[in-house]
């Protein structure tokens with residue numbers, strides 16, 4: 001078994017493709033060596049060894065030890081120096097590096113091989129005493145703190161004290177004699193803390209350092225980092241042992257980091273920082289201020305030219321923006337690391353576009369280069385970078401709807417509306433929200449709730465509105481007109497800032513920067529659409545994979561269309577009822593005591609609904625609009641103030657106590673499993689008939705005015721085919737009558753949601769009557785798991801912590817379980833009716849991995865909130881590729 005991979009003198013046993021085994025750093029050091037880039041020679045101990053190290057109780061097999069020793073000899077030969085040989089010493093760095101980069105999480109030790117004898121040999125060989133002692137003191141410090149847990153701070157204190165004694169400010173101002181003194185003080189510290197001398201045996205040093213790197217894989221910070229970033233399934237870290245080059249040789253030496261393009265704007269400019277007479281992390285440590293790369297071009301044009309040449313070669317080779325580390329020793333350039341650079345959303349888009357135009361990558365590759373999350377970044381305001389740096393979040397909840405917002409705290413929806421009317425910016429802080437809060441949510445800059453999950457009312461509605469929102473933030477405790485956030489007290493009117501992209505809550509008013517919808521983003525998305533719309537699949541008769549939107553108002557419809565929506569996949573009619581002027585008539589309908597009085601109330605609602613639909617059809621001219629008939633339990637509509645109750649009693653002529661009785665009768669134990677969806681239509685067919693009439697008469701009017709309309713009437717919560725047949729018959733009768741009365745030519749479809757598990761199972765029968773299916777995966781997830789959407793926040797965190805879920809199944813479709821129902825229904829539906837339209841309108845419609853599943857399952861489209869449309873377009877194209 002091969003455990004160790006050598007690189008040096010233009011030859012390498014590893015390659016970039018071996019990153020799982022060699023870690024990113026090791027794989028790229030090997031690759032660069034093969035490319036003839038100047039890389040100090042060395043060897044990589046594989047990630048497999050890390051795994052074995054832990055399996056064997058933190059020890060190595062003889063075979064591993066043997067291979068390391070053999071490769072050390074090889075390295076010594078290649079370099080013409082020997083580890084620990086005072087006359088001709090070799091020095092090495094021992095560097096960590098996993099398959100996925102975890103910046104700053106693990107350990108690196110430089111200058112290994114320094115001891116009381118080699119330091120002298122090195123000094124005479126290089127004729128540079130200062131360099132030798134500077135390297136020695138750095139080694140003791142790194143080895144002591146990294147491998148032996150001596151607090152870094154203790155070393156820093158000694159250094160600071162010495163500088164003070166010598167009256168100097170910079171490390172570089174200490175001379176060789178000072179550094180000798182420093183070494184002896186460091187050694188004293190080492191002995192005091194560890195109870196033994198600093199090891200002079202260089203083999204002991206080497207294995208101590210290798211242990212330290214492997215141990216760092218399981219240190220607290222690294223574990224936490226992997227948790228936060230959801231990094232799983234790695235074997236461990238590799239260890240790179242590499243010959244040292246010295247950037248601290250003097251003023252003709254230095255070290256730096258650079259990017260082949262600007263990582264924040266994406267511009268094709270060489271960008272970086274460096275320090276002369278410095279080593280390793282000095283550049284990022286902030287002790288001295290590093291210089292810009294342009295200064296290197298002036299100071300040392302020859303080195304700059306070499307560096308630029310390496311940059312160009314590496315970028316051409318990797319075909320991606322590179323983040324590189326380099327060291328200059330005595331005027332000679334060495335590259336110590338390269339990797340694909342991290343970048344902002346803006347830079348990602350620009351680099352992808354440019355690299356395709358430069359002929360480096362194909363259009364498909366360009367489209368794969370930008371993540372949906374990076375697009376998301378571009379569509380929302382963000383906290384200014386400087387403010388983010390200087391402020392710490394005081395609490396963290398679920399990142400329900402991205403974007404940052406700041407405002408004065410209000411605790412009720414009506415306050416939010418009142419303050420907004422006065423021109424105040426407010427953040428609506430509530431335990432939870434309900435449909436009556438819509439107005440206040442709309443008026444607020446952002447929403448913060450203390451309970452609820454990713455599909456709670458606040459989360460869904462906020463995403464729909466594109467409003468920043470943090471939900472389920474347990475550290476928020478509301479008490480009347482004030483609240484505690486992580487113990488800190490806030491009154492109504494105090495400023496807070498929330499970041500719905502991260503779930504963070506900040507005290508006070510932070511600066512925000514607006515989103516930028518640039519020409520570049522537009523161009524990028526046009527490539528995305530080209531790929532997406534030309535897709536052909538075996539399990540879907542229609543060409544292309546479409547993206548629709550969930551929109552309830554003409555304004556949302558317009559916004560979504562601007563963002564590229566190709567229709568409405570879900571228009572929820574009930575949201576229209578919450579507006580003033582409509583809710584009153586609707587309440588009259590709900591409390592009506594006979595069919596006649598109910599119909600009278602419905603007659604008042606009809607023209608209002610019709611007007612809403614007209615607006616939406618106009619905005620969506622030429623595109624399909626799926627309208628869902630009334631879905632929520634009626635009880636949600638009758639939360640009333642006293643004066644509203646009085647008024648209702650007056651207009652309806654029903655005494656207040658009778659109204660109260662009727663409202664009480666509507667209460668249910670489990671409203672989400674109760675009298676809602678098509679069950680309402682079964683009990684009160686006249687409601688759905690009124691809605692059908694409103695939809696079709698609006699459609700006819702718009703059609704008559706010359707626009708094309710494509711209405712799709714959707715019946716929610718169907719579980720058996722008889723429900724559908726019963727309701728469809730009535731809807732079709734009304735629709736045909738309306739169309740005839742207008743003398744218009746409007747074609748419409750009647751279909752159903754698939755959101756009750758039973759519906760998925762009998763989808764073949766349902767498809768005999770349904771012309772389309774829309775998967776309501778919020779309810780389908782809820783009913784398949786038996787998890788309440790609104791209460792899941794109380795136990796989901798435990799499930800996630802225990803790895804029972806990799807992700808929240810309400811945020812990302814559970815393809816293993818719920819996905820089976822979707823796939824089964826899709827297939828059974830298509831068997832019965834090959835051209836049946838299939839779509840998804842749950843929250844999952846905007847989630848990239850769920851979108852990929854929908855593509856594979858043969859769905860015609862996904863539908864998501866307006867602000868997620870560009871993200872879904874990208875995710876859809878990436879699913880196609």
Ligand code: ADP
Pocket residue numbers: 040092093094095096103104106107108110242243244245246247255279280281325326327336337
């Ligand atoms: P990290 O993963 O934290 O960046 P590295 O292993 O890349 O740690 O090491 C940090 C820095 O140490 C490098 O950028 C480089 O400046 C310096 N370094 C590492 N190995 C060597 C070496 N063989 N010669 C000179 N400097 C080195």
Ligand code: MG
Pocket residue numbers: 325337
């Ligand atoms: Mg590095």
Ligand code: MG
Pocket residue numbers: 716755776778779
């Ligand atoms: Mg539903």
